Amino acid sequence: xxxxxHMGTLLARRAAAALLSTGSARMMASHGHEVSQQxxxxxxxYWDRLDTPxxxxxxxxxxxxxxxxxxxxxxxxxxxxxxxxxxxxxxxxFDKTYAEMKKPTNEWKTVIGGILFFIGLTGxxxxxxxxxxxPPAPRTFDPEWQAQQVKRMLDMRVGPVEGFxxxxxxxxxxxx
Amino acid sequence: MSLPKPVMRGLLGKRLRFHLPIAFTxxxxxxxxxxxxxxxxRKQAYADFYKQYDAMKEFSAMREAGVFESVRPSxx
Numbered sequence: 001x002x003x004x005x006h007m008g009t010l011l012a013r014r015a016a017a018a019l020l021s022t023g024s025a026r027m028m029a030s031h032g033h034e035v036s037q038q039x040x041x042x043x044x045x046y047w048d049r050l051d052t053p054x055x056x057x058x059x060x061x062x063x064x065x066x067x068x069x070x071x072x073x074x075x076x077x078x079x080x081x082x083x084x085x086x087x088x089x090x091x092x093x094f095d096k097t098y099a100e101m102k103k104p105t106n107e108w109k110t111v112i113g114g115i116l117f118f119i120g121l122t123g124x125x126x127x128x129x130x131x132x133x134x135p136p137a138p139r140t141f142d143p144e145w146q147a148q149q150v151k152r153m154l155d156m157r158v159g160p161v162e163g164f165x166x167x168x169x170x171x172x173x174x175x176x
Numbered sequence: 177m178s179l180p181k182p183v184m185r186g187l188l189g190k191r192l193r194f195h196l197p198i199a200f201t202x203x204x205x206x207x208x209x210x211x212x213x214x215x216x217x218r219k220q221a222y223a224d225f226y227k228q229y230d231a232m233k234e235f236s237a238m239r240e241a242g243v244f245e246s247v248r249p250s251x252x
Contacts, residue, residue: 152243155238155241155242155243156238156241156243157234157238160225161221161222161225162218162221162222166225170237
């Protein structure tokens with residue numbers, strides 16, 4: 001079992017597994033070889049959320065020279081800021097306005113379409129199953145058996161007030 | 177650029193003062209509708225059924241049909 005040739009194939013399979021392993025596993029094995037764009041979740045983050053009006057950090061942290069001048073002007077009286085400067089300061093601090101965050105996206109159409117598509121696909125799967133997978137139905141589904149079952153339920157007076165037997169006319173022997 | 181200051185307080189109270197009476201009224205209407213659409217007709221149906229109910233006749237009919245195990249039809 002542990003012959004030389006067998007060891008060779010075992011090692012080959014191990015090497016192939018190492019090469020084909022997922023990206024994150026490879027990143028863990030070789031730090032710094034790849035540039036990953038993952039955000040550092042341990043630092044304060046910025047995000048546009050309706051229920052969080054003031055995110056943990058401003059949107060723009062690297063300020064150009066003009067932006068830094070604007071920030072210095074902001075430390076003074078705000079009545080001296082023009083309307084455009086106020087808007088520029090807002091855009092430095094925030095990415096989207098509330099109106100922009102709340103803008104409708106038409107995403108629901110994709111969602112509903114996807115739901116209906118997969119329901120349809122499932123229907124086809126079930127159809128195939130009923131033909132190729134299901135065993136024959138039990139004898140209790142035969143029409144004769146069902147008729148005998150109905151007669152027995154009427155004989156027993158199942159639901160005589162408002163239910164099953166109340167719909168049967170016992171004098172005439174037919175449904176009401 | 178000078179918008180009016182939005183309302184900052186009393187928002188829950190305002191919502192409750194609007195929605196609670198509506199909720200209460202709709203609940204009462206639902207209960208009354210259920211009573212008069214379901215329970216009263218059902219009580220009447222049971223009363224009518226048992227007004228003309230002959231227990232011995234029904235028992236004999238069921239016995240002849242052969243649904244009992246303790247007593248067989250009179251022919252056997």
